[in-house]
Amino acid sequence: MKNLLGIRRIFYYPLKFDLKMKIATLFVIFSFFQLQAFTSYGQRTKVKLHLENEPLESVFEAIEAQTAYKFFYNLEDIDTGRRVTVRSDGKQLGTVLKEIFDHSGTDYKVVNEQIVLTVRRKRKTRLSIRYLQDMVRGTVSDEKGMPLFGVTVLVKGANIGTNTDENGYYQLSVREASTLIFSMVGFESKEVAMNGRDEIDVVLTEENTRLDEVVVTGYNTIKKEHVASSVSEMNMDRAVYRPIFKLEEAFSGTLPGVTMQQSSNLPGSVPGNIAIRGISTLQNGSPLVIVDGMEQSLTDIDPNQVKSISVLKDAASASLYGSRGANGVIIIETKRGVTDQFKVDIHSWTAISDPIDLPEFVGSADYMRLNNEARTMQGQSPLFTEEQIGLADRGEYTDRDWLDEVMERRPLSHNTSASISGGGGVGTFNLMLGYITDKGLNNSEGSEKFSARFNTNINIADKFVLMADFYAHRLQVDRLMVNNDGHGLYRDAWKMNPTQDIFYDSDLPEHYVLYNNLNPVAAINHGGMRNNMYDRSTINLRPTYYINESLSLNGNVSYMINKSAWKEKRSTFKFFDGDGKPAATWANSVNAEQGVSVSQITARANLNYEKKFRQQRDKMYFIAGSEIMTYNYTDYREVSKASFFGKLNYSFDNRYILEMTGRTDGSSKFAPGHRWGFFPSAALAWNVHHEKFLSGLKDKGVINNLKFRLSYGLIGNENVDPYLWQEVVNEWGWTLRVPNPNFTWEKQKQGNIGLDLTVLNNRLNLTAELYSKHSYDLIYSRVTVPPLTGSDRLEAAVNIGEVENKGWEVSARWSDRSGDFSYSIGGMLFDNKNKVLKAGYSKSDSLIFKDDPDKIWYRGIAIDNYYGYESNGYFQTREDVDATEAKLPNTIPGDIRYIDQNGDGIINDLDKVDLGDPFPHLNYSVTLDLRYRRWDLSMLGQGVGRRLGRLNGLEGYPVLMDNRDNNLGTPRTYYMNNRWTPDHPDSRFPRVWTGSSPNAVLSDVWLSNAAYFRIKTLQVGYTIPKIGKNINNFRLYLNAQDAFTFTRWEGLDPERDGGNGGYPRMATYSIGLRFTIL
Incomplete structure (x- = not known):
């Protein structure tokens, strides 16, 4: 009892009001069925008590010991020392309570299993009640009678508000004749007029699968129940209420059909590539991003400023954007102010990062043995003596981890955002x-970003509203000159070996040792710095004139400008050899440049029509308009676009939905006569749950929502560089690129079938979709054409390919609550199969990418498939090598035996075959959300069931080669333990080597299973509904991101192939807080 009293004291400590106000501070009334439930339970609950002249506190303890009830009261108001006599041989609990409190001046009410005691209020005249009408109190519960914790209670039209506590209780000072607004995530908001009352109990209804919500599908919003196309909405609580540096990170594992392969945690860089429903082009495959109606980049957006994110995945939804929507469309709305609600929102977090998936290098002794082993097998003299190896074994020789020397293992990051809104x-x-x-x-390195966004809604006239938004940011990225791409420093560290020292053993200051002009530590201290600056500013004006209640004229004029600049500086630094003689000099260097400036102007005008028909049973949405866009670059490039569009959405009796869209686009990127394209689409939907034959199940809550969707459409793609159709001539007058007068759009036909299902009183939600995408007239900009006189290399940009993507998506979520405990469990699984239908002028042609000869494009396989040699074990002896005709030059025992596919006795490009698909398959995620009173716990796990990864370069090969004076890098312990030797002929990897090797080409030996499961986010938080008079929803949380990964991948990070070393992946651990000031 004492512990409970202590807790109660926190929650019910008297406020600083006069005595009359104190009398009115406790919650007392619940809905009728709650009281009925107590009556029933109280009639069944009997107690046996024999207490003579005992204090009330002892009576409470005796009742709590025999029943499930607990007493709650204000210690200042209830005299727990008052002595009473209670005799009961099995009386009903209600009778006992009545005997105790009937003549005591104390009232009691039962809320679920809580007996709430309050000071009995005296009757007042009507005049005195009106005089005290400046305090309102009550409880908020759900439809099951359970109290709701954390409900926001606001006074409409005033800057006053509070939140309910764990028992659903609230108390608020108000003006007379006020209206209260009750709102909570997952429940429908409710407005209640006071009408002279000082006690108001409210029951909130859970949102009916959010069917009444509107979805942003393009240039307008549509009620979710009336959407027939494929549109997914992101859970914003999960997406942005956790510490993320860039908005791209929010797409990992949160939306079906959307993949985000994270490639880097490098500060100031784009973290990865987003793909929607597979790869459909050889050009830029990134989705179109629209922020508040204008095209922008995801990297520019502060996650704390985002209100909603919708993803348009099929042609019926994306075709309104025509040629820009072939790769899907991401629509983002930022937060705006609310009338009569002034508030300040603060979110701040501090994080410490830890590099994960770092290599475990061999030490000096093992390195020496491996080096000697490689040289001996290649017929060279060993480099290290047995004496040196012995010193290394005893720890008396240099043993350096160069990656450790150049890394600060626990870098700190910080984020603070503030929002000041009102109206x-x-x-x-x-x-x-x-x-x-x-x-x-x-x-020395890092990034720093400042951003400011000012969104306004201005009521210029009775029917004229202007949305005027302004945005600006500055991103500064500081990097070492050796590390300008973010990876050079770490690649150089990989090239070093553990026997190499940083300094000579001498008295000279900073007497660095240079190895082939490399010393990563010297590069940090004296290699110079490069400072990069990126500025972006936007103005976005969206006027709306309401012609009548159904028709409005909308406009959008936006301007965006990007500017970049850089400067670098390095002071002169001299190196000396071991004898103190000058060896090399890093010369003084000062450079600066104003980078490319890009500006974008967009102007759009459209009519929006929205009206209900047939006694409100039908509803029509219609939009029609036009748009022009221009892009200007400081390198004299310019792109212009013009468009005309229209969309009709009609809902008949809320059961049958029709969507029809058409858009015509023109772009200067294509050859004259081929610049215009028309892209139509249509979609149908059937809301089966509104049919009479399901009314019985719907009334019982068995089925809440059942919808079938079908869509088909044509969409274009113009994400290519400008002027590709024109001729390119070098300074000597030789033609390098042949003009193509037929150069035109990429096109894509898409079909989609979908199912939306909500059952069991909205507790289970399920969505399933099947889709097919046929892309044709795909562009490859480096197609070889027959040479002309005077030129030995000719290329052309040609519409040359066809690709098919087929896939499926399934997502489900179960949500429920029991008393103060609520939970939600969700998951999704999706896959995409990509297949090339045409890869040249004819369907039998194949195409090897010039920028990556290890990837091929031909009929029947996927885009970007690995293209290399198939192996058949390793050569075991010199005799085995000599007896084999088909082999690469300089082959020795321990090298890979490649299969001679055509049997011509030669291993060359004709023997290369398709080795597999690098794209992730069977993408899945699981989510868990738990909430108990003020505590919450959430988890997001994301994984890939099948992916073929490549071990390559410095990160991949058993011994890293440099070719410069046989300067080897440091091999990983994993490779050392799995290399070929005469004693281990069946090992996973070939022999070690120095210099060049026939093993260092793509073959199936270097492909490995890269499936994985990763705990993306694990977060625990605690929320205090109100602190003092003004601070609301104060939440403190701890968060771990990318902390745990489960995989059999033989490389480092399963989301990216092994390469030449680089910036590692980071696990991030953070502590954060957010709160609102009213």
């Missing part, structure tokens, strides 16, 4: 400020 009769505003620092893996 009145003139309009609303929201000023959002953001600041984020992301430190790199050494003290």
